[in-house]
Amino acid sequence: MATSRGDTTRGLTAFGEYLTRGFGAGRRHKGDPRLSFARWLRELAWRHVVGILAAGFALFPIIWIISASFNTVPSLSASRIIPESMTLENYRSLFDDPDLPFGKWLFNSFQIAFLVSALQMLMSAIAAYSFARLRWAGRRVGLLVILLVQMFPQFLAFVAVFLLLNRLEEMIGGGLQVPMALFGAIVGTALLAWGFFAWRKAMDNRERLWPGVVLGTGAALVVLAVVASSYDVTVLPGIGLNKAGLVFVYLGGSIGVNTWLIKGFYDSIPMALDESARVDGASDWQIFTKIILPLARPVLAVIFIISFVFIYNEYILASFVLRDVSQYTYAIGLALFVESDVTIASEFARLAAAAVIGGLPIVVVYVAASEYIVGGLTQGAVKG
Amino acid sequence: MVEREKGRAPFGVLPFRTLGPGFWLRLFTLGMLDALAIYALPFLIQQHNWLVLAVLILGTAGINYVYFAKRAFPIRWLVPGLFFLLIMMIYPIFYTFWVALHNWSTGHILTKPQVVDLFEQQVFEPEVGERFSVVLYGHPDGDLIIRVEREDGSVFIGVPRSSNDPVPEDDAIDLIDLATTPFVDDDGDGVPESIDGRPRLTLGEVLQIQDVNRLVVDIPDLGEARLQTGTSAKLAEQRFVYDEATSAMLDRVRGISCPADDATGNFVCAGAPIDPGWRVVIGLDNFTDVATDARIREPFVKVFVWNVAFAVIVVTLQLAIGLLLAINFQDRRMRAKKLYRAILILPWAMPAFISVIVWRALLNQRFGKLNDLIEPVTNLFGNDRIPWLTDPIWAKAAVILVTVWLGFPYMFLVASGALQAIPEDLKEAGRVDGATSRQVFWRITFPLLMVSIAPLVIASFGFNFNNFINIFLLTEGGPPLVGYDVPVGHTDILISFTYNLASASGRGQNFGLAAAITFFIFMIVVILSIVSFRFTKKLEEVYGNL
Structure with a gap:
């Protein structure tokens, strides 16, 4: 594990440099003699033949969808590599079809993927600090558990996740009721009073922590109670078979893998940096935010990209959790297209336009950062 | 001095500046958390959900402890991640196993109390009993009100509902009171000719009403009066009565007692189980069924064999093509390598679900572009367009083709990296010792390459073993294998088979069996991970020796 982690780390560090400095342009090797044409034909031409064949194989579907997406005639049978007449209508029509709300799906996908990747990255980065820099009983066991858990792909538990969210929805789907608001008001006021007197009695700030928590709890309860009594709305985010539920599910998904990866990177940051900061009186939190986190930015960027694309691609859990068509992610929304071969054949141009819009942002990021993503993926899941 | 340290100082003078x-x-966070936890308490007490209640109290207390106690400092960093990891990763793993121990499937989704409730809501119209006379007002297409007169002369006028609608609580029933509602009774027989502007319907009009015998008028303290013809109604009575002591359901229509069979989770009436049933623990039956029940074992074995074959073939082809291309582009004199590379990684960079959906269109038998492209070749063999997605053999070929297309760039990238990492002096040493370039490749480069990319190849095998999207979005597992109780197709792999078992397809959901098969997949994944670890160790040894 250590060696490949080292590789990853090196790769990720290089990515950081690349992000800040940009590509060094590819150079011709100075020492190489100029090839004669005959020699080029003999030694290099076949390599280009193989390369062109492979490129053709790789590009075959991609060329078709790009050309079809501009085709005036929407059907599959009418699509040509170079369309007879071109239009942007296919793209425009994607966004005003109330039955297949592409814009909404795209938004949902980006919203969910962004929220999950960002939160997951943050939580993993914080957890990894404890594993890498603090010494505590159970640390080794904790690392082992993470290693074991990351073997289990979360989507395998889709049955359990579905039944769990279904249950959760039954339990809290109704939101906060008025009697609950009353209850909240009474308990909240009591807590406020208690917290207030405890605060007054406290000797110093250290002792004010728990009265503070009691005060905060009370205040929050009172606020919630007021909101719950004035409106007949759900105050709690209704976690169930919906987008909020899906985000909740995904958040647990790759924390283990990410923590493991980030810890590996933290380990490569010299301890001496922390020590000198600690001598200057920095707390752990300050060391983390001022020293470790800035240094780890490249690795965090890669992990963010990988998680983002992983969530963007996820199908099984999303299709079980999301019921309302307006809440669909792009992946399960686009799959509606292929429910029958008739729609595929007759609406190919729109399908193609949807594919281009949904694929382009990801492709751009992936191509730009491919070397570093390969390094990062080495540790966790593989795509392809 | 002592007095000042006691700190009766007003808020904000000394304390706030020093608080980070x-x-x-x-x-703030703990306050919100505690508030939410306290909010949930009455809900859970009301629902008698003691387990969740205990977990909630312990969890909240634990989190508060962690953020108060100094010695729990290192744990503070873990809590946010651990929270989600526990709820959405570790708990589902165990819950999957728990579900697999049940007969949790269509017809056995609910718990026993829920099933008892459902049965006790069922009603019937007894043969004997009071008959009401009924008059309808309004319009046949809707906006109906109904006047119901009992034998004792008491009258109720209400808005009907369909017998399919839920039963309202007694205090929610809103009857129309003639004392406050304008009505017309010109002939003075006590039956108005119109109420609130709605005319009385003739018998002909009544018969135009859709599902007229589905209409129900709720009467407080009595229950529901169900229309029978257009002119009479009967009081519906509760059909099933549950007896807690004997755990049996009395069917008042047939006059028999249906004892509960807690082994299968059904009430059994005269030897026949009645639906719905409830979920019960059936032990390891779901696991053993896979081995012993021929109707499950046969499709399972077919799916498993194809699954392994699929993963092996796909990874081998991906690796072969990727390696070939990597070697192809090794020559450093070659131009446009960056361009080639950018093009070649496109299939890998495209989100997989999009590529697969597009491929599905291109593989369409009649209009698909692949068939257009290879027409010159297929013309030689009888001008048949290839049924890529509908023929068992061709569908397998199509799935492999698309999966190889999606995955070869990754192998290409990995192999390129690994080739460059092999030290040049090793090859040089081989050449000095007189090895041909072929020998150098097969004896030095290739073994070293395999050692370094073996963990990735295994991981790729694991990924493709569960490559749900490619199968599901391309063929949906089809074409279907006929003759089995479970929905299964020729290209189904275990995960898509499981997905179909658990999703609401035509044959109902079977969560229990799906969970059991999931566990089987999990074991395979674990074995792969262990093998992968071994390879990684070996890798370290090899490089350690260099």
Whole structure:
């Protein structure tokens, strides 16, 4: 594990440099003699033949969808590599079809993927600090558990996740009721009073922590109670078979893998940096935010990209959790297209336009950062 | 001095400046958490959900402890991640196993109390009993009100509902009171000719009403009066009565008692189980069924064999093509390598679900572009367009083709990296010792390459073993294998088979069996991970020796 982690780390560090400095342009090797044409034909031409064949194989579907997406005639049978007449209508029509709300799906996908990747990255980065820099009983066991858990792909538990969210929805789907608001008001006021007197009695700030928590709890309860009594709305985010539920599910998904990866990177940051900061009186939190986190930015960027694309691609859990068509992610929304071969054949141009819009942002990021993503993926899941 | 340290200082003088943002963050977050936890308490007590209640109390107390106690400092960093990891990763793993121990499937989804409730809501119209006379007002297409007169002369006028609608509580029933509602009774027989502007319907009009015998008028303290013809109604009575002591359901229509069979989770009436049933623990039956029940074992074995074959073939082809291309582009004199590379990684960079959906269109038998492209070749063999997605053999070929297309760039990238990492002096040493370039490749480069990419190849095998999207979005597992109780197709792999078992397809959901098969997949994944670890160790040894 250590060696490949080292590789990853090196790769990720290089990515950081690349992000800040940009590509060094590819150079011709100075020492190489100029090839004669005959020699080029003999030694290099076949390599280009193989390369062109492979490129053709790789590009075959991609060329078709790009050309079809501009085709005036929407059907599959009418699509040509170079369309007879071109239009942007296919793209425009994607966004005003109330039955297949592409814009909404795209938004949902980006919203969910962004929220999950960002939160997951943050939580993993914080957890990894404890594993890498603090010494505590159970640390080794904790690392082992993470290693074991990351073997289990979360989507395998889709049955359990579905039944769990279904249950959760039954339990809290109704939101906060008025009697609950009353209850909240009474308990909240009591807590406020208690917290207030405890605060007054406290000797110093250290002792004010728990009265503070009691005060905060009370205040929050009172606020919630007021909101719950004035409106007949759900105050709690209704976690169930919906987008909020899906985000909740995904958040647990790759924390283990990410923590493991980030810890590996933290380990490569010299301890001496922390020590000198600690001598200057920095707390752990300050060391983390001022020293470790800035240094780890490249690795965090890669992990963010990988998680983002992983969530963007996820199908099984999303299709079980999301019921309302307006809440669909792009992946399960686009799959509606292929429910029958008739729609595929007759609406190919729109399908193609949807594919281009949904694929382009990801492709751009992936191509730009491919070397570093390969390094990062080495540790966790593989795509392809 | 002592007095000042006691700190009766007003808020804000001494304390606030020295409190860091960490303090306020902790304060705010814990406050919100505790508030939500306290809010949930009455819900859970009301639902008698003691297990969740205990977990909630212990969890909240634990989190508060962690953020108060100094010795729990290292744990503070873990709590946010651990929270989600526990709820959405570790708990589902165990819950999957728990579900697999049940007969949790269509017809056995609910718990026993829920099933008893459902049965006790069922009603019937007894043969004997009071007959009401009924008059309808309004319009046949809707906006109906109904006047119901009992034998004792008491009258109820209400808005009907369909017998399919839920039963309202007694105090929610809103009857129309003639004392406050304008009505017309010109002939003075006590039956108005119109109520609130709605005319009385003739018998002909009544018969135009859709599902007229589905209409129900709720009467407080009595129950529901169900229309029978257009002119009469009967009081519906509760059909099933549950007897807690004997755990049996009395069917008042047939006059028999249906004892509960807690082994299968059904009430059994005269030897026949009645639906719905409830979920019960059936032990390891779901696991053993896979081995012993021929109707499950046969499709399972077919799916498993194809699954392994699929993963092996796909990874081998991906690796072969990727390696070939990597070697192809090794020559450093070659131009346009960056361009080739950018093009070649496109299939890998495209989100997989999009590529697969597009491929599905291109593989369409009649209009698909692949068939257009290879027409010159297929013309030689009888001008048949290839049924890529509908023929068992061709569908397998199509799935492999698309999966190889999606995955070869990754192998290409990995192999390129690994080739460059092999030290040049090793090859040089081989050449000095007189090896041909072929020998150098097969004896030095290739073994070293395999050692370094073996963990990735295994991981790729694991990924393709569960490559749900490619199968599901391309063929949906089809074409279907006929003759089995479970929905299964020729190209189904275990995960898509499981997905179909658990999703609401035509044959109902079977969560229990799906969970059991999931566990089987999990074991395979674990074995692969262990093998992968071994390879990684070996890798370290090899490089350690260099």
